[in-house]
Amino acid sequence: MNTAENRTPHLTLAQADSQDTLRNCVRRSLIEYFNNLEGEFVNDLYPMVLAEMEIPLLEKVLEYTRGNQTKAAEMLGLNRGTLRKKLKQYGLL
Structure with missing residues (x-):
C-alpha cells in the first residue's frame, strides 16, 4: 500500500x-x-533523537569546561551524579 x-x-x-x-x-x-x-x-524516535542531541551536548560542554564535571553539571543544570550517569550511559566516561 x-x-x-x-x-x-x-x-x-x-x-x-x-x-x-x-x-x-x-x-x-x-x-x-x-x-x-x-x-x-x-519506532522509538523520541529516545533516539534525545540521544543524538544529548551526546554532542555532553561532549561540547565537557570540552568547554576542560573536563571539569562539576562545572559541566552546573552549566547543564544537572547534579554531578546525573551527569556521570549520562556519561557512562553513552560511553563518554
Missing part, C-alpha cells in the same frame, strides 16, 4: 526557518531524516 495518497508529503529545507538557531538546525535535520525515510515507519 505505497500509493501516492498514503505517502508522507516530502518536506523541503526551505520550509524550515532560515535563521540558524539551534531549534532550526534540529528542525532541518528532522526534515532531512523524515525525507530519507521514504515513507517507512520508525
Whole structure:
C-alpha cells in the first residue's frame, strides 16, 4: 500500500526557518531524516533523537569546561551524579 495518497508529503529545507538557531538546525535535520525515510515507519524516535542531541551536548560542554564535571553539571543544570550517569550511559566516561 505505497500509493501516492498514503505517502508522507516530502518536506523541503526551505520550509524550515532560515535563521540558524539551534531549534532550526534540529528542525532541518528532522526534515532531512523524515525525507530519507521514504515513507517507512520508525519506532522509538523520541529516545533516539534525545540521544543524538544529548551526546554532542555532553561532549561540547565537557570540552568547554576542560573536563571539569562539576562545572559541566552546573552549566547543564544537572547534579554531578546525573551527569556521570549520562556519561557512562553513552560511553563518554
